[in-house]
Amino acid sequence: MALEQSTRALVIGGCGFVGKHLVQQLLAAGHPVRVFDLQPYPDPQVESVVGDLRKAEQVLQACHDVGTVFLCAAAVDWGWGNAQLLHDVNVLGPQHVVAACQATGVAQLIYTSSVDVVFEGKPIRAGDEQLPYPKQHLDIYGATKTAGERLVLAANGQAGLATSALRLGGVYGPGDSHRLPSLVNLGKRGPIPRLGNGSARFSHIYVENAAHGHILAAQRLTADGAMGGQAYFLVDPNPDNFFLFLKPIVEALGLRMAKRHVPFGLMHFLAWPSEFWYRTTRSKTRPSLTRYTVTSTCVDFWFTGAKAANDFGYQPLVDLAEARQRTIAWAKREFNLGMK
Structure with missing residues (x-):
């Protein structure tokens, strides 16, 4: 039965980034x-x-008397950090759910998935749902999100459950x-x-649009319908270079982008010792430089989103100009920048 x-x-994961916006839109509807x-929701x-999420009995109690479940929770690390945590949250968690x-x-x-489930470091241009899962991911996050997605999709139609996965862009x-x-x-330094x-172009999605896409999907999803057991790329249109896309936001905060570009090969080479240091020291500070962060911003990594538009009518709720303005207004308050 649809939502x-x-x-x-x-x-x-309703206290998280996408989850919190999804909760507010559900309440508004x-x-x-x-x-x-x-943590408690405020x-x-x-x-x-x-x-x-790692405690099966707690998840079971939370699911009583519920019609629709949105699994937005995830452990995120675009490197080779706490492998056990990533596995427990991103693989065992979906199993419990x-x-x-x-x-x-x-x-x-x-299931809130990610475009990372199909990324192995090679360019993706106008990617669609025909792309296979890679044999090798660049990081544990992509590998564990893939495992979680496959678990959820395989459960479609079992015990009356309809499942679908939304692969969000950045x-x-x-x-x-x-x-x-x-x-x-980085900009403060x-x-x-x-x-x-x-x-290189990259697919982004504004967070309110991501939440909106979840609700649209739930309004159409049934186990025996076209969406049952299917994954969808959920992205906003007009992909752009990662740094050009974020440049207006960064500059509105009083920060600067470098004028010159740093070669991909050099940054990829430097990412190895950065990852090695992170893994061996078990630092709590995530490295900003990893093979994933370098490669995903230096090669084409963008998707069409046509299947989501066709199957459940996804179109952005908020256009790019307004999305940037809302992001800038929040970031000025959050980081106390650009307030002059």
Whole structure:
């Protein structure tokens, strides 16, 4: 059964970046919402359940009396950090959620996936859902997200559960705790390096558009329909070079992009010792330079999103100009920059 207004939705990871925006849009549409997260959800309109995705019994309890589950929670690390944590959250977590949904009669499970599930370092231009999973990923994150996605999609039609996965492009916007903060930290030390020759394009998606896409998908998903067991690339149109795309945001914060480009080969070579240091010292500070971060911004890495438009009518809720303005306004407050 597709998502209806009376359907109680469970957002696992509802305190996270995409999850928080999804919760707010569900509330605005009149849906009763439950959030399952490591921390309590601050809005009293939401039924907040504090728990750990790695604990099967806690996930099971959270799934009772729910029609639709959105699995937004993930451990993120674009390098070779805590492999055990990434596996436990991104692989065992979906396993627990699938089992809980089947045991409690949940009708729908929508998994927040990533374009990284098909990325092995080779250029992708106008990528679509015909792309295979790679034999080797550049990082543990991509490998574990792939494993989680496959688990969810394979469960479609079992015990009445309909499943689908949304492969998000690079998410940006208010609440970002990864990409923009990393650039801001670099920018505080000097001009932000521009990797590659500037020709590579990258698919982004604004966070409110990502949340909107989840709701549109849930409104159409049934186990025996076209979407059941399917994965979709969810991206905004008009991909651009990673650094050119973010340049207006960075400059509005009073930071600068470097004028010259740093060759891909040099940065890829330097990423090896950066990753090695991170892995051997087990530093809590993620390296800004890894083979993934270098390669994903220096080779074409973009997708059409046509299947999502065709199957559940995805179109951006917020256009690019407005998305940038909202991101800039939030970032000025968040990082106390560009406030003159």
